[in-house]
Structures are given as C-alpha cells and as structure tokens.
Amino acid sequence: MNKRRYDSEKAKVEIMEHAVSLFSQKGYNQTSVGDISTASGYSKGHIYYHFENKEKLFVLLAQQTMQDWNNKWLQKECTYSTATEKLYGMAMHVLYHYQTPLLRSGQELASNSKSSPESVQQLHNLAIVPMSAYRAILQEGIDKGEFVHGNIEEWTVLLGTWLGGLCQLTNNQELKALEPLFHQAITIFLKEIKKGGI
C-alpha cells in the first residue's frame, strides 16, 4: 500500500540527509537554505513546511547525530569485557563515528549572538554526551580495580580533549591511517591510570 505520490516523511528524511551532508562540508553559515533546497530537490518553501527555521533544523540534526553516536556505542560497549578494552574500543568509535565537522558547525551557531539562547543551550548540552561516556568507562575501571584511584573528573576532561583534538585530523587524513595514533593515545593514557603500571 501507501502508493502516494506525496510522501511527506520521505521528503523530510531526504532534506535532513542532505542538510547533514552540507552542514558537515561547508559549515553552518556557509550552508544556505537554498543549498539544501537544491541538493535535496525540494523547494525552499517546502523546507519551511517541515522545519520552523534553519536554526531549529540544525539543532535537530546535531541532537540526532549525537544520539546516534551514543546508541551505537551502547550497542558496541557490551562486546568488551574490561574497562581497558572499552577505552581502546571507544577510541575507534570516536575515530569512525564522531561527526566532527557537523558538531563543529554547532560552534558557529553557538557563537552567533543572534542565535536563540535555547538553541545555544541545547548545543552545549550535546557536549555532555561523550564526556559522560568517557567518565562511565573510567569509573568502571576504578570500581573493578583495573585503574588506580584518581581524579576522575580530571581524567575525563584529559581523555575527552585528547580524543577531541585527534578528531580534528579526520578532516585531512584517511581514517584508517589514524588508527595507530588513536590507539597510541589510549596506551599512553593507560600508563597513567592503570594499576601496576609503574
């Protein structure tokens, strides 16, 4: 069934897919609603039929992207048994699934004084998601006796900034080629926090 020539949901999804691609490639300000219209094949007016405005559209995409990243991690997480394995697994997860360019576009929006405070807040909240995931692994490692007792908040920030910094390389380099780098970062980090490491 459902042989309608109009399929609003399909149109909405297609618009969102092209929007994600464009925001990632060109950034928030450099991507116009006209660009999204041209790429998706739907008129500008139709985009406003589905989404209140450009800003809300972007926030929705960013939230959806981050949620997707987190869900994928939760699925993968249980395949690892130790916190150490999880750290290495997380590094690969970040390398291959963290949508750095899209989320960097969020900084553009957030730093614009004309953006609605609500949107800015929502984008800020997204940064908490990966940090929480890192913290959970570190906490588990401590609880299980794999890692020494230490300043877990500091560890979380140090790990998060390192992985975040490494992600900036994904613009210029092949992901596969970056694997050893991400792996080595975890190895170095583990020397600090692993029990019996000294």
Place this chain on the structure above:
Amino acid sequence: MNKRRYDSEKAKVEIMEHAVSLFSQKGYNQTSVGDISTASGYSKGHIYYHFENKEKLFVLLAQQTMQDWNNKWLQKECTYSTATEKLYGMAMHVLYHYQTPLLRSGQELASNSKSSPESVQQLHNLAIVPMSAYRAILQEGIDKGEFVHGNIEEWTVLLGTWLGGLCQLTNNQELKALEPLFHQAITIFLKEIKKGGI
C-alpha cells in the same frame, strides 16, 4: 614633530586591533566589515584603503598572531634548561598565548569554497608553526638523552592534538583554572617518552 591630523599608520593599527578582537569573539563570517568599521571608528571605505579585502585582512592578522606566538616562545624557550622543562613551559605558553578563537575562525574561511586558494594555503601553513615548535623540543630531548628513542612524528602529532584539544576549553573556563590540566597532560605524556620512566 609629526603632528599630522591624519596618521594613516595609527589608523591601520587600530583597525587591525579591533578586527582581531571581533574575529576572535564572533568568528570570521559573523564579523562584518561594518562591525570593524563601527568598532574602530573608521569608515568602511577607509578599511578598503588599507586592506585589499576582508579575506586578506584576516589572513594577515592570523599570520601576525601566529608569528607573535612563535616569537614570544623563542624568547621564553631559552630560560629553560631541559627539554622536560620546555614541555611544561610550552604547555603554559599555549594556554596563555595561543589565540584559539582567532585561529578557529581561520577554519571557517578555509572551509568556504569561495575563499581564494592562496588564502586557504596560507592558513594551512600556519598550523605548521606550533607543530615545528613541539617537534624541536622532542628532538632536543632525544638528543640530550632525556627522552627515549621513539617515533618523533607520532609524538609530535599526539602532543599537538592534545594541547589543541585542551585549548578548546579556554572558551568557557578561566585560564588560571586550566593550569593543572595542562600540566597533568604533560606529566602523562612524559611518562611515555621519558627515559627511566618505567
């Protein structure tokens, strides 16, 4: 002497100072030539008397900022005797003198397809400056026997991305409060590369 009412050089410097401030606060696209005009007190036309266009103005400021950062480091570097000390000193130098917001604006410009390839290339070249500084310290540490022999290019990238990632925190937090974090990152990194550390 020199009691001219017109002082073109002074005007140029003032325009550049306000432009740096605005580009840092609002980003490249969100800073209009009109903004710079209003902030500096000189007309838009006058800005184009001194600078060919907005893009060239920004590239000049970015280059100048990076050169200033490097010069300040070269002055400070010789006050440290060991490569280990230099690493800690570099961390503080990055924390307090690396103009993260301005240089992030460069990514906005570089990711815009309408930007001239020449400008994009010039901005890319700027990223080499800090990496070279890091590599020099690591090389010195190896040569002097402070650090073990290892993959110096990999170390350079790992150190650079970590400091770069940590710099993103300077938007939200007080610099002074970040000192322990930067310090701790170097400590962890040193455990990997320092001789007799195991």
Place this chain on the structure above:
DNA sequence: ATTAAATTAGAACGACCGTTCAAATTCAAA
C-alpha cells in the same frame, strides 16, 4: 597660495540569504 598626492567618509550597488505567502497540485474521504 597653489597644487597634487594622501587620507577619510559615506553613499550606493549588486548579490545573497532567511523567511513568508499565496497559489497550485495532490491526496483521502465523503
């Protein structure tokens, strides 16, 4: 004092962009 160059201002242009709106088209139900 005259003149030509340097400096500055401000208006104006053309392009683009986010958004709105009215009309056209398609759909599902009556």
Place this chain on the structure above:
DNA sequence: TTTGAATTTGAACGGTCGTTCTAATTTAAT
C-alpha cells in the same frame, strides 16, 4: 465527484554584507 486538508512550489520581501566609487578633507611640497 466533490470537498477540504495535506503537500509542494516559486515568487517576492526585507535585510545584510562585501565591495566600489565619488567626493571631501588634509597634508606636504612648490
């Protein structure tokens, strides 16, 4: 088949922005 709602279009508006241009003002030299 008619009707009203859902969907889609495309033109249009108001605003902003980078840039250009002309004219005015100041400066230094003659």
